[in-house]
Amino acid sequence: MRQNLRIALTKGRLQDKSVELFEAIGLDCSPIRSPGRRLIHALPNYPLEAVLAKAPDVITYVEHGVCDLGIVGKDTILEQGKSFYEVLDLGFGRCRFALAVREGSDFYGTYRTRRVASKYPNVTKQFFARKGMDVDIIKIEGSVELAPILDLADGIVDIVETGATLRENGLVPIEDVAQVSARLIVNTASMKLHKAQIEDLIGRCEAELKRRREET
Numbered sequence: 001m002r003q004n005l006r007i008a009l010t011k012g013r014l015q016d017k018s019v020e021l022f023e024a025i026g027l028d029c030s031p032i033r034s035p036g037r038r039l040i041h042a043l044p045n046y047p048l049e050a051v052l053a054k055a056p057d058v059i060t061y062v063e064h065g066v067c068d069l070g071i072v073g074k075d076t077i078l079e080q081g082k083s084f085y086e087v088l089d090l091g092f093g094r095c096r097f098a099l100a101v102r103e104g105s106d107f108y109g110t111y112r113t114r115r116v117a118s119k120y121p122n123v124t125k126q127f128f129a130r131k132g133m134d135v136d137i138i139k140i141e142g143s144v145e146l147a148p149i150l151d152l153a154d155g156i157v158d159i160v161e162t163g164a165t166l167r168e169n170g171l172v173p174i175e176d177v178a179q180v181s182a183r184l185i186v187n188t189a190s191m192k193l194h195k196a197q198i199e200d201l202i203g204r205c206e207a208e209l210k211r212r213r214e215e216t
């Protein structure tokens with residue numbers, strides 16, 4: 001059995017905020033901060049190994065138990081489903097899923113089956129299923145805003161943070177789909193096997209999040 005806990009961190013937008021949180025709770029993250037291509041780092045002052053992975057893979061590693069914990073966006077959790085514990089809303093990486101259309105277009109004003117493009121087909125499917133509405137979903141890998149501009153789709157379901165990408169591409173959000181922020185997730189078996197260690201980490205994070213809430 002592994003002695004050290006292992007956590008999968010989402011590379012990219014969530015990485016710096018995750019490291020800031022860990023530093024705030026007293027973990028030395030200098031190995032993660034040092035430039036280089038290493039994907040796995042042991043922390044010098046806490047029994048934790050950090051693995052840097054793409055968001056959907058964070059969930060895969062935690063579900064398979066090769067990582068005990070993970071930090072991943074709620075967007076990825078909603079898309080992939082979950083068979084792990086979601087223990088904390090970490091309060092950063094805040095954005096939302098929205099349905100957006102070309103400015104001036106009337107998404108709901110037609111009886112024809114609408115086409116919706118998204119990098120998140122399951123989130124999109126569930127959103128329209130809740131409305132009892134049948135839509136054709138087209139999976140797009142990125143720059144989803146292109147789909148309505150190119151007339152491939154009537155609308156998109158995508159992440160909106162500042163709204164700049166929608167605005168600069170002549171699109172408008174017409175409905176919120178779900179709120180998104182980074183979450184701490186835990187493998188179900190690890191939670192039992194490494195209860196004390198995991199509770200220590202969660203407790204430290206909770207205290208820091210409380211401190212941040214009180215500060216604002």
Ligand SMILES: Nc1ncnc2c1ncn2[C@@H]1O[C@H](COP(=O)(O)OP(=O)(O)OP(=O)(O)O)[C@@H](O)[C@H]1O
Nearest residue numbers: 011012013014055073074075076093094095159161
């Ligand atoms: N403006 C935003 N756009 C996309 N994701 C955001 C945004 N703000 C916060 N996030 C969060 O950051 C996570 C990681 O996003 P990031 O763009 O770094 O990786 P990605 O979506 O896998 O993109 P890429 O494939 O370009 O690496 C998302 O899953 C989401 O939870």
Ligand SMILES: O=P(O)(O)OC[C@H]1O[C@H](OP(=O)(O)OP(=O)(O)O)[C@H](O)[C@@H]1O
Nearest residue numbers: 142143144158159160161162163164165
């Ligand atoms: O509301 P905003 O602040 O403009 O942010 C939202 C944009 O950021 C994300 O794209 P990303 O940069 O991850 O590129 P991608 O479209 O290739 O996924 C998201 O898919 C939107 O396009």
